[in-house]
Amino acid sequence: MADKSKMAQQFIQALPHARALGLKLIEIGNGQAAITMPYAKHIVGDLKTGVIHGGAVSAVMDTCCGAAVMSHPSTPTGTATIDLRIDYMRAATPGQTITALATCYHVGRSVAFVRATATDEDTGNPVATASGSFTVETSPGSFTERRN
């Protein structure tokens, strides 16, 4: 599992946009993942309030769902988002780190169904939830290996 987790950490670090957002993988395995996104001025969606933009929350949730799929025991070689729905419950508190938690609740041969929540430091009170379907790729030449 350690190798898998190291691989996943490298996977996140290899994504330029994940780096640009300062995403950190803090937990992964068994079809579950947790990723944090630090507060930053450039991801603010409303200057008047300093609240971060929903789009940034959606980016961390999408990445987290993808990481959860990659960590599933069925060992997919790659994944891509088919669709993702985000419900925004409340504004994230300015200055606080966002933590996304994603869980695969069904993984088939071709499709994984994933749910995620995003919280700030008030962990009992989600900022947003997400639900999506993702491709499950298992053959060589798929998503992560198609380099040509």
Add this chain to the structure above:
Amino acid sequence: MANSEPMQLVEQRRDAALAALMQGVPYIRFLGIEFDRHGAELTGVLRFDDKLIGNPFLPALHGGVTSAFLEVTSIITLSMAHLWERIESGEIDAKSVPPENLPNLPKTIDFTVDYLRSGRPRDAYARATVARAGRRYASVQSTAWQDNQDKPFAQASGHFLMPALGDAHDG
């Protein structure tokens, strides 16, 4: 009295309102989104940059970037449509109103994105259509494409909570 006003002044007021709305959203600049405006019609333009890449092996735009681009295009399009009458009448003139006093932006309630194909490492475009804008809630659909508008790479549908019109100067 928009009718007797030189068109140039009206256009300046429209551009100033659009610029002021965008200025209030630092995330728009971070992603490198611009808007082409023809009359009331807006086209979002996402200028390609390496930091927008999700999968470096394909390479492809990050799904979160695509989603954010569609959400930003939806919010700005909805907001311009919402304020249009008051921009036309001159009641909203961003040149004389400090940005912090501009009306609040609509808030996203939910946003659903369909990823149709992977976003290539090049500029992308998006347009949003306001399906319905009520006093409190609005429903907006959007599409993003790259080289060919007939081949969208993502489409989205979202619901938004409208700012009260009376809130214009409440900050």
